[in-house]
Amino acid sequence: MEQEQILKALSTVQEPDLGKDLVTLNMVKDIVIEGNHVSFTVVLTTPACPLKDMLRMACENAVKTIVNKEAVIKVNFTSNTSTNRKDGGQVLPKVKNVIAVMSGKGGVGKSTVAANLAIALSQGNAKVGLMDADIYGPSVPIMFGVRGERPMMMDMGDNEKAKIVPLEKYGIKLMSIGLLVDDKSAVVWRGPMASSAIRQFVTDVFWDELDYLVIDMPPGTGDIHLTVLQTIPVTGAIIVTTPQDVALADAKKGIAMFGQAQLRVPIIGLIENMSYFTPAELPENKYYIFGKNGGKKLAEEYDLPLLGQIPLVQRIREGGDTGIPVMMSNDEITKAAFTAFASQTVRSISMLNAHMETAKVAEVVA
8 A cells, every 4th residue: 555545545535514525625644554554644623523433434435445445544633623814813813713602682591502512612622712791791600610719810921911811610711700890799881891891801811722712792782792893803603592483583683783794704503592391201202382493494594504402401500500511410411412512513613714704803883
């Protein structure tokens, strides 16, 4: 066997999301051949890639079919998280992708979705941060069990001003206004003050290297949303809704906001939360308390990916209240729903980075 033969065989293996073969995409590295033994490394676009097993099988079949049916093949995987940033890295220079999680209205579980998405990405070996941009109703300190804790300051040296070091919990870097003010105090600020705090979360926090920064946006569409989009090169937005008609109506407003030409922020997809209720004693039954497939129909209406349907489960609520998100529990069924959601999210991001225009900071018309 020769290296050229191996590359020719692997050029028949398509990366299903990007629509090109592994060799053209320069995803094959470090080919080593010793007799009938061959090993090589496939460089994935994200450490949380859900397609590893499928790619491994396709590579093995290609080599055995085209080169040597007796070949003993070892496929290794590494990752270089894809990014479409070419903005000079003036803000968040070491962050590859920024995911804005938003909802048209409150009460649909946006913060719960953002928290468990961040953990699911981290459990896929990605470096992840979570920024709580909901200045008036911060949830991250409660959901991660860090109420009362305060972040430290780091001396950056070289005449640079000190920066805030995010707290870390469950492998996630965390920043929230709730970590800076007393949790019994109300944040009574006008829009410019809230927007200023968000800018500080971007410029004065030492996020360091991240594959994904998840931003838990406040509900609705307003000053903070525009500040985030004006300040940060957002890779894309995830819209959270429930199947209920009133939630879907507000989700449409969020979709419309990101669809404005001057924002130029792609939508990664839509996630339907509280899709159905299944009692523990009747695991085969599904009760559609808030309606059935409303989010799915909305995704189809706007030609958006449906990233998943999260069930209404008591364990999710309990995890948020006790500071142990469901992704850190032993509820394998619910965890599987969030893991599938995270997998669909990273696939959509990889496709956006491959096919969309370069991520830029939005130029919002005042």
